[in-house]
Amino acid sequence: MFKTILIRCLQILPSLFVVVTLTFILTRMIPGDPARAVLGPQASVQDVQKMRETMGLDQPLVSQYKDYMIQIAKGDFGVSYSYNQPVLGLIAKRIPNTLLLALPSILIALIAGLSIGVTSAVRQGTLVDYLFMILALVGVSMPIFWLGLMLVLVFSVHLGWLPVLGMGSMSSGIGDVIRHMVLPCFCLATIPTATFSRITRSSILESIHGDSIRALRARGIRESVVIWKYALKSALPPVITVLGLQLAGCFAGAILTETIFAWPGMGTLIVGAIDNRDYALIQGAVLVIALAFVIINMLVDVVYMIINPNVSYEGGF
Amino acid sequence: MAKVLLLDQQSQEEILRKERKANNAWNKLKRNKTAVLGLAAVCFMIAIAVFAPLITDGKPNEIHPIDAYLTFFQKGHLLGTDEFGRDLFTRICYGARVSLLVAAGATIVGGIAGVLLGLLAGYMGGIVDAVVMRIMDGVLAFPFILLSIVLMTVLGSGMTNVILAIGIAEIPRFARVVRGQVLVVKREEYCNAGRVIGISHFRMLFHHILPNTISEVIVYATLNIASAIISESALSFLGLGIDLPTASWGSILRAGRNSLNTAPHIAAVSGVFILITVIGFNLLGDGIRDVLDPKMKK
Amino acid sequence: MSEALLTVKDLKTYFYTSGGVSKAVDGVSFKINRGEIMGIVGESGSGKSVTSSSIIRLLPAGTGKIVSGSIDFDGTDVLALNKKELLSFRGKDVSMIFQNPMTSLSPVFKVGHQMTELIRTQQKVDRQSAYRMAEEALMKVGITDARRRMDSYPYELSGGMCQRVIIAMSILSSPKMIIADEPTTALDVTIQAQVLDLLKEMRKTYQTAILLITHNLGVVWKMCDSVMVMYAGKTVEYTTCRNLYHKPLHPYTWGLLDSMPRLGSESEEELSTIQGTPPDLRLTGTCCNFSNRCPYASEICKSVVPELKELEPGHFVACHRQCEEGGLVRGGVDQT
Amino acid sequence: MSENSIILQIKNLSKDFEVKGKGLGGKKTVLHALNDISLDIREGEVLGIIGESGCGKSTLGRCIVGLHKPTGGDILFEGKSILKLSSRERFELCKNIQMVFQDPYSSLDPRHTAADSVSEPMIIHKTVKGRQELEKRVLELFQQVGLDIQHMNRYPHEFSGGQRQRLNVARAISIQPKVVVCDEPVSALDVSIQAQVINLLKGLQKKYHLTYVFISHDLSVVKYVSDRIAIMYLGQIVELCNGGDIYKNPLHPYTKALLSAIPPESPDENKERITLEGEISSPIGDREGCPLAGRCPECMERCKKEVPSLLSYGEEGHQVACFLYESKIVQGGN
Amino acid sequence: GSEKPASTAAATEQASTVQETAKEEKTPGEPVSGGILTISLSSSPKNLDPVKYTGTYESQIIGTVCDTLVEYNTELTEIQPGLAKSWKVSDDGRAYTFTLRDDVYFQPGKFQEGRKMTAEDVKYSLERSRKLSAMNRLDMLDHCEVVSDTELVCYLAEPNAVFLTALTDAGNVIVPKEEVEGWGDDFGTHLVGTGPFALESFELDQQAVLKRNDKYWAAKPYLDGVTFKPVSDGNQAVNALRTGEINLATSLSGEAVKIAREDQSVELMETPGLHVAYIYFNQKSGPTADIKVREAIIKAVNVDELTAGVYQYNEAKSASLPLPPGSWGYDSSLESEKPAYDPEGAKKLLAEAGYPDGFDLNIYISNTESRIKMATLFQAYLKQNLNINVNINTSEWGAFSEIAASGKADVFAMSWTWYPDPYFFLNKLFHSSSIGSLGNGQGFENKEVDQYLDDALLTTDQAKRAELYKKALAVIVKQYPGIFYANENVNWGVSSNVQGLTQRADGKVKICTPDINVWLSK
Ligand SMILES: Nc1ncnc2c1ncn2[C@@H]1O[C@H](COP(=O)(O)OP(=O)(O)OP(=O)(O)O)[C@@H](O)[C@H]1O
Ligand SMILES: Nc1ncnc2c1ncn2[C@@H]1O[C@H](COP(=O)(O)OP(=O)(O)OP(=O)(O)O)[C@@H](O)[C@H]1O
Numbered sequence A: 001m002f003k004t005i006l007i008r009c010l011q012i013l014p015s016l017f018v019v020v021t022l023t024f025i026l027t028r029m030i031p032g033d034p035a036r037a038v039l040g041p042q043a044s045v046q047d048v049q050k051m052r053e054t055m056g057l058d059q060p061l062v063s064q065y066k067d068y069m070i071q072i073a074k075g076d077f078g079v080s081y082s083y084n085q086p087v088l089g090l091i092a093k094r095i096p097n098t099l100l101l102a103l104p105s106i107l108i109a110l111i112a113g114l115s116i117g118v119t120s121a122v123r124q125g126t127l128v129d130y131l132f133m134i135l136a137l138v139g140v141s142m143p144i145f146w147l148g149l150m151l152v153l154v155f156s157v158h159l160g161w162l163p164v165l166g167m168g169s170m171s172s173g174i175g176d177v178i179r180h181m182v183l184p185c186f187c188l189a190t191i192p193t194a195t196f197s198r199i200t201r202s203s204i205l206e207s208i209h210g211d212s213i214r215a216l217r218a219r220g221i222r223e224s225v226v227i228w229k230y231a232l233k234s235a236l237p238p239v240i241t242v243l244g245l246q247l248a249g250c251f252a253g254a255i256l257t258e259t260i261f262a263w264p265g266m267g268t269l270i271v272g273a274i275d276n277r278d279y280a281l282i283q284g285a286v287l288v289i290a291l292a293f294v295i296i297n298m299l300v301d302v303v304y305m306i307i308n309p310n311v312s313y314e315g316g317f
Numbered sequence B: 001m002a003k004v005l006l007l008d009q010q011s012q013e014e015i016l017r018k019e020r021k022a023n024n025a026w027n028k029l030k031r032n033k034t035a036v037l038g039l040a041a042v043c044f045m046i047a048i049a050v051f052a053p054l055i056t057d058g059k060p061n062e063i064h065p066i067d068a069y070l071t072f073f074q075k076g077h078l079l080g081t082d083e084f085g086r087d088l089f090t091r092i093c094y095g096a097r098v099s100l101l102v103a104a105g106a107t108i109v110g111g112i113a114g115v116l117l118g119l120l121a122g123y124m125g126g127i128v129d130a131v132v133m134r135i136m137d138g139v140l141a142f143p144f145i146l147l148s149i150v151l152m153t154v155l156g157s158g159m160t161n162v163i164l165a166i167g168i169a170e171i172p173r174f175a176r177v178v179r180g181q182v183l184v185v186k187r188e189e190y191c192n193a194g195r196v197i198g199i200s201h202f203r204m205l206f207h208h209i210l211p212n213t214i215s216e217v218i219v220y221a222t223l224n225i226a227s228a229i230i231s232e233s234a235l236s237f238l239g240l241g242i243d244l245p246t247a248s249w250g251s252i253l254r255a256g257r258n259s260l261n262t263a264p265h266i267a268a269v270s271g272v273f274i275l276i277t278v279i280g281f282n283l284l285g286d287g288i289r290d291v292l293d294p295k296m297k298k
Numbered sequence C: 001m002s003e004a005l006l007t008v009k010d011l012k013t014y015f016y017t018s019g020g021v022s023k024a025v026d027g028v029s030f031k032i033n034r035g036e037i038m039g040i041v042g043e044s045g046s047g048k049s050v051t052s053s054s055i056i057r058l059l060p061a062g063t064g065k066i067v068s069g070s071i072d073f074d075g076t077d078v079l080a081l082n083k084k085e086l087l088s089f090r091g092k093d094v095s096m097i098f099q100n101p102m103t104s105l106s107p108v109f110k111v112g113h114q115m116t117e118l119i120r121t122q123q124k125v126d127r128q129s130a131y132r133m134a135e136e137a138l139m140k141v142g143i144t145d146a147r148r149r150m151d152s153y154p155y156e157l158s159g160g161m162c163q164r165v166i167i168a169m170s171i172l173s174s175p176k177m178i179i180a181d182e183p184t185t186a187l188d189v190t191i192q193a194q195v196l197d198l199l200k201e202m203r204k205t206y207q208t209a210i211l212l213i214t215h216n217l218g219v220v221w222k223m224c225d226s227v228m229v230m231y232a233g234k235t236v237e238y239t240t241c242r243n244l245y246h247k248p249l250h251p252y253t254w255g256l257l258d259s260m261p262r263l264g265s266e267s268e269e270e271l272s273t274i275q276g277t278p279p280d281l282r283l284t285g286t287c288c289n290f291s292n293r294c295p296y297a298s299e300i301c302k303s304v305v306p307e308l309k310e311l312e313p314g315h316f317v318a319c320h321r322q323c324e325e326g327g328l329v330r331g332g333v334d335q336t
Numbered sequence D: 001m002s003e004n005s006i007i008l009q010i011k012n013l014s015k016d017f018e019v020k021g022k023g024l025g026g027k028k029t030v031l032h033a034l035n036d037i038s039l040d041i042r043e044g045e046v047l048g049i050i051g052e053s054g055c056g057k058s059t060l061g062r063c064i065v066g067l068h069k070p071t072g073g074d075i076l077f078e079g080k081s082i083l084k085l086s087s088r089e090r091f092e093l094c095k096n097i098q099m100v101f102q103d104p105y106s107s108l109d110p111r112h113t114a115a116d117s118v119s120e121p122m123i124i125h126k127t128v129k130g131r132q133e134l135e136k137r138v139l140e141l142f143q144q145v146g147l148d149i150q151h152m153n154r155y156p157h158e159f160s161g162g163q164r165q166r167l168n169v170a171r172a173i174s175i176q177p178k179v180v181v182c183d184e185p186v187s188a189l190d191v192s193i194q195a196q197v198i199n200l201l202k203g204l205q206k207k208y209h210l211t212y213v214f215i216s217h218d219l220s221v222v223k224y225v226s227d228r229i230a231i232m233y234l235g236q237i238v239e240l241c242n243g244g245d246i247y248k249n250p251l252h253p254y255t256k257a258l259l260s261a262i263p264p265e266s267p268d269e270n271k272e273r274i275t276l277e278g279e280i281s282s283p284i285g286d287r288e289g290c291p292l293a294g295r296c297p298e299c300m301e302r303c304k305k306e307v308p309s310l311l312s313y314g315e316e317g318h319q320v321a322c323f324l325y326e327s328k329i330v331q332g333g334n
Numbered sequence E: 001g002s003e004k005p006a007s008t009a010a011a012t013e014q015a016s017t018v019q020e021t022a023k024e025e026k027t028p029g030e031p032v033s034g035g036i037l038t039i040s041l042s043s044s045p046k047n048l049d050p051v052k053y054t055g056t057y058e059s060q061i062i063g064t065v066c067d068t069l070v071e072y073n074t075e076l077t078e079i080q081p082g083l084a085k086s087w088k089v090s091d092d093g094r095a096y097t098f099t100l101r102d103d104v105y106f107q108p109g110k111f112q113e114g115r116k117m118t119a120e121d122v123k124y125s126l127e128r129s130r131k132l133s134a135m136n137r138l139d140m141l142d143h144c145e146v147v148s149d150t151e152l153v154c155y156l157a158e159p160n161a162v163f164l165t166a167l168t169d170a171g172n173v174i175v176p177k178e179e180v181e182g183w184g185d186d187f188g189t190h191l192v193g194t195g196p197f198a199l200e201s202f203e204l205d206q207q208a209v210l211k212r213n214d215k216y217w218a219a220k221p222y223l224d225g226v227t228f229k230p231v232s233d234g235n236q237a238v239n240a241l242r243t244g245e246i247n248l249a250t251s252l253s254g255e256a257v258k259i260a261r262e263d264q265s266v267e268l269m270e271t272p273g274l275h276v277a278y279i280y281f282n283q284k285s286g287p288t289a290d291i292k293v294r295e296a297i298i299k300a301v302n303v304d305e306l307t308a309g310v311y312q313y314n315e316a317k318s319a320s321l322p323l324p325p326g327s328w329g330y331d332s333s334l335e336s337e338k339p340a341y342d343p344e345g346a347k348k349l350l351a352e353a354g355y356p357d358g359f360d361l362n363i364y365i366s367n368t369e370s371r372i373k374m375a376t377l378f379q380a381y382l383k384q385n386l387n388i389n390v391n392i393n394t395s396e397w398g399a400f401s402e403i404a405a406s407g408k409a410d411v412f413a414m415s416w417t418w419y420p421d422p423y424f425f426l427n428k429l430f431h432s433s434s435i436g437s438l439g440n441g442q443g444f445e446n447k448e449v450d451q452y453l454d455d456a457l458l459t460t461d462q463a464k465r466a467e468l469y470k471k472a473l474a475v476i477v478k479q480y481p482g483i484f485y486a487n488e489n490v491n492w493g494v495s496s497n498v499q500g501l502t503q504r505a506d507g508k509v510k511i512c513t514p515d516i517n518v519w520l521s522k
């Protein structure tokens, strides 16, 4: 097992290399001068020139790339120009915030989605099924930035039930943070819930119609056990794939949600970094998100192996 | 009633013909209620986009500052007006053009490139596969919206650039879908049959493998148009979309956001249009999948 | 023969599809005695599996429905059972073995787990004793390293091994009858022989009746006491094995028997074949279903549905021509 | 059976597959699908190959038609190696060696009409000129395999299994090959249809003097169509004999077991079963000794260490690979 | 800065100078102690180190935690004592002698226990700023000399009239050496100064919590503490005001202004800011290099209407000159020099310039709301009146500033705000030495103007300087460099329990000074 994971870890290196290179190229392609962005509009020509030199931007691209690669290999993500702080520290402070949004959202989505999906599948063709599936369809089709706006409009502005901005502060008690989490989590959980519902439903349906479930029924196993134990477990792999994708998506896809709710997570960090042409920060944050993505994918594979031991992962030979 | 004879060739033929007709993709789609609903929504949106000049006064950008922020039905404005007094319905109709065009364009860009790469990777296998797919994985590791944002920043605003940005970001997804499918199809016996005959790689790819993956691609593309519409709106919403003053649903939504309290209908209406269209494409995609998937035949 | 265990009378199971009513099973009658092995043979699509799943009322989800007929199992009317009774009927009275052993075990749980689960739904025992019982059952079907096998996932077992596990599961509750739907089609000849031997032994030790579905006549010869030939949803001939071999009465049976190449036959002569294809099940029911392929078909065959008649004691056949005065004599079926 | 010239010669052919172990990153292991197989196929004969599932029958067939690249050994077609051909020559060779696949449902491209599928080889190899001639030829082929003009524009899913298999046959013979490899062409078909296809194949073979390599796991079918029969076990040929001999005089313990396992042909027949204990051993990994050693009722010490080679025994052309018969081997046979 | 990437339409204000200020004294009551004032900032403060900070939102916190030597008075009319009781300027204008208060103590920190501030600290802080400030906030300073604990002399390299103005910047606050060096890079999150509130905690992107400094030299603050929270969206800030999450929202714009104005529980404070929004024409290339074209375009735009359209909630005044009316260099007599709205005349002029049928023009703007609105209207005017096709190129700030500064834009629009001294407008926007920077991205070059501006910098007398600036302004206006269409207000939303708050034109939030002491009513 350990070795397996190690091998998988090695497999993610090329992807990360691509990510780092791509980010490097893309950041340098973004129009706009980081030096000017740092210095602000009032900077004079000389100020900008001086700053460029301090930032090492006067070097040829190839050597910048080389330096950056060496730096990354050493685990050094550099210093953010706009924050004047090490990138790693900045990211480390933001990750928990994003997780605070992403994990509960995904968890809620998973529980809700599985229940809805299973219920729908079991009652295939009934009113409940139709209702759930319509909801799920609306859910997957939802532009969440719009949903966010509407939620704020209704629940914060008109009803005044929930706060609208930021993530509150632990110093004001955990309740404060939770109150701040409600709307963004709802927003963030919408699509995953809907996706889980749909995928669970179709996957359960498929397995219900499969031979092994028929065989179980023929053996007189109770229907509830058949559904919630056997059918659910054999229906899990696609759900887990989606879980991985959604989790990875949540981690970074919170960009829109975070922007709307001014949530200080990775999403807003990156958007801010792009605005500020903060190369080191963009690169660092993207790399971390990509890393999260690949690691989650890897975990998905491992979980797959635990759940369904007879799955081959490679596309073939 | 004349008895139907199972033995006679004709009634057998009859049945076959009927079945062929019933199994015709289009007829199957027509029988799929939800798909028809989706198709209707999509067609409606396409219609308002195409006939925008006919059903509106054709001046989506003409400003009347005095009439700013009217709501529904005021002064003959069906859906009210925006911050410059431009008729919202007109802008929504013209916005449909942009949103649909961008979504379709991006899907075509991403689709063509992705399909080609996926075909190549899946068919060639080995080192080509490894290289292409690692790059795709790398790109995929970028969160989609982030990649579009960065690409938009790199490319600058404008319709072609939005199409490119979303399209490029979509390439890996298409490539994955196609590659997965190619891996299945290329091991089908009929491909082996082709090999035994000695057909060329080119013919194999474009006569046998591509046609047999295309239904997956069509399904995926339909669903993808739905997400591309959202992506376009999201980009416009973040202020990275098409050029002013051209309307797109996202840019209307963005403007609506800035007057959420004064004129909530702007954001609401544009959002609803996006939502309905996306639902439409999703329904249609699901329908097409059901129709093309032999497992789902009723 | 001894008392009947299962009596099926004029069973009809239809599928209501968009293209019309598909008469998958359209009048099937037979009975099985305790300890008897009965075979059902017939072409693919003739309704063998639907018949068997009708008996345990487990039609594939969707549009299928048992329209008429009666199924009597050991004195109980199966069609009148409620949900709860059905569960114990399926588990304890009748068990089923499907064609593909690999797919009739859940791929995601270990063999032992699945077996103990089954035992614990049938009997009130604790986990340990259930486990022991499972182990014993495995040993009974000739699995030597039972303990190790219990700890493996189905995919780790070979097909033959899997089928044995399934047989072990099906005898756990010592059912009165086992329905085996093509239990060996997916297996190799040598393994097939082993599994069939095993089934035969089970019958001997437990007096279990077996309903064996197959399209391999050889298997029927080897295993069965009686056999039913199905064609397009109907019983066309039903009799003892020997009778069927030596004195088949239905022209379809003739075709079936003759189209098998025999090891002894000379390879110079052509095999006889049955021309044409089976009818569409949505069109059947107005005449003899075989009349379009039957070289002896006469007018009546094309207009009246033949009934299943007991031509000789214990030999049922559904054919107008055979019931006619004189009947038909088996000859070479149309050879083209 | 007249002694014809050897059209296809298989020399010490072996084929290994690399397989991934189960689970994540499982170890790569070698699967020996074919082990040092030598075989001569004569022009105009039907060579039956029979064996258990997974013993390498299809692999052998696929090596012959070039779908697999052998790991070792050689295949000679009319005396010329077919493994070291340029792509041009390889292409030309396709005209001579064709294949009929096992599964009639998956071996036709579902998106091509019946006529498309049948005419494709002729288009590729440019054996006919012009559309009209092509259409004429396709119709001709259709009629030869018992289909007619109304079937030409149908798609595969509109055919029954037997009809599809006819299409496969039509496609295979459309460019007039000399050798046709039939990989279990009838095992997916119903008995009544099976007979039709077998008749068709036999008829064509006679008519065009084709050479068949006929793979099946149904002994009665193989016996019925074949002039000679090769019995394979775990990647090796264990016995090779004339069609009739196998029934009359089986030699190899495996052949005997196989024969005894075949269901009887009548309810009266009471066969004595020679049981092979134990499961079929896996072709994965390295193996020592006779492949049957683990299951053989007459296994000797020697069998566990050495691999017996296929040597002639008794009457003309009967070869067996078993130490039991070593002393009685006819020297210099074949 | 005048326009920061992350900020919304209301550009950042930091200015000083004599300025008529609408001072909005609240209903007086008996001041009570206690309570925490929560203030929203338009963007998230990143670094509070005075030499590293870059945005106004940061300067608000620095200005509350720390003090400067001198300050603008509330009306921004003159510079008044801060930590320095008094100062003297040498005749050559190169030496400034400051006398410091001797009752000033630093807030206690990790590396010192709240010791007294001395001249050494002032020298240290100013020279640090001179050396390290990336923004060059004190580049006119040469060095400082400590005379005694309470006296020091600052020497300039050459006379510079804006030295005192520069000293009012939050970048030049006085900080204790021990803390700066003790914390090193982390000083940015552990700022210590002499101000009315001490930084208790600084949670990046969440909040900065300040608590009362009981030993504050000017007065004892009524408030227990002040909390700053970043809220980037104006509407959200107002929503938060209404829900009571914050008490004071700075930098409101757009619809937020309207809501604040209309909502009963929220009060809107407005003061004309030191701000000019403008459209710049390329002086060097393209059709706008022709002065006639520029004039035509100006004539074709109805500025009052444009401003009303952009600032639909009256959050700005229509403008005419490249200087805020509050600046002492402002000359209202020049307002009439700006061509009036005259579509016909414009068309004629354009025809004279050789473009009777119009042409294509690219306007570059950053993607902020007010800029987008303006460009949309501008586009409509030019199309309608001159048949000029305007392509609007929006991009976010980074890309925009690059294009604008490079001089490649036909037309670009932005806004400018800084200190009240005209130097910070005119020199930065029109001096030829600024070409290549964002301020003079249009490439304005005029010898006469350069001369006036240079002279004004060397003169110390404000009246004389004003004269020079007005002369320069007159020349500039005649060149039609652009359309200076609006002066945005400083707009604050305040919840009604905040008392004693005074709004300044420079947008600085002053909570406790010798004159002001904000308190919260129950
Ligand atoms: N779920 C279903 N919906 C509609 N028709 C069905 C369904 N299941 C079976 N049928 C039809 O019922 C008929 C009988 O099917 P059945 O599975 O019993 O055949 P079979 O004799 O078992 O064939 P095989 O030998 O291939 O297993 C077939 O024609 C089939 O088309
Ligand atoms: N492409 C492949 N990659 C890896 N292993 C393979 C491949 N093709 C066949 N094998 C393995 O080679 C062995 C021989 O396979 P082959 O298909 O030749 O058997 P077969 O005799 O045709 O069996 P069947 O009767 O089931 O068709 C099997 O163990 C099989 O798993």
Ligand SMILES: [Mg+2]
Residues within 6 Å of the ligand: C048, C049, C050, C181
């Ligand atoms: Mg069946």
Ligand SMILES: [Mg+2]
Residues within 6 Å of the ligand: D057, D058, D059, D183, D184
């Ligand atoms: Mg095979």
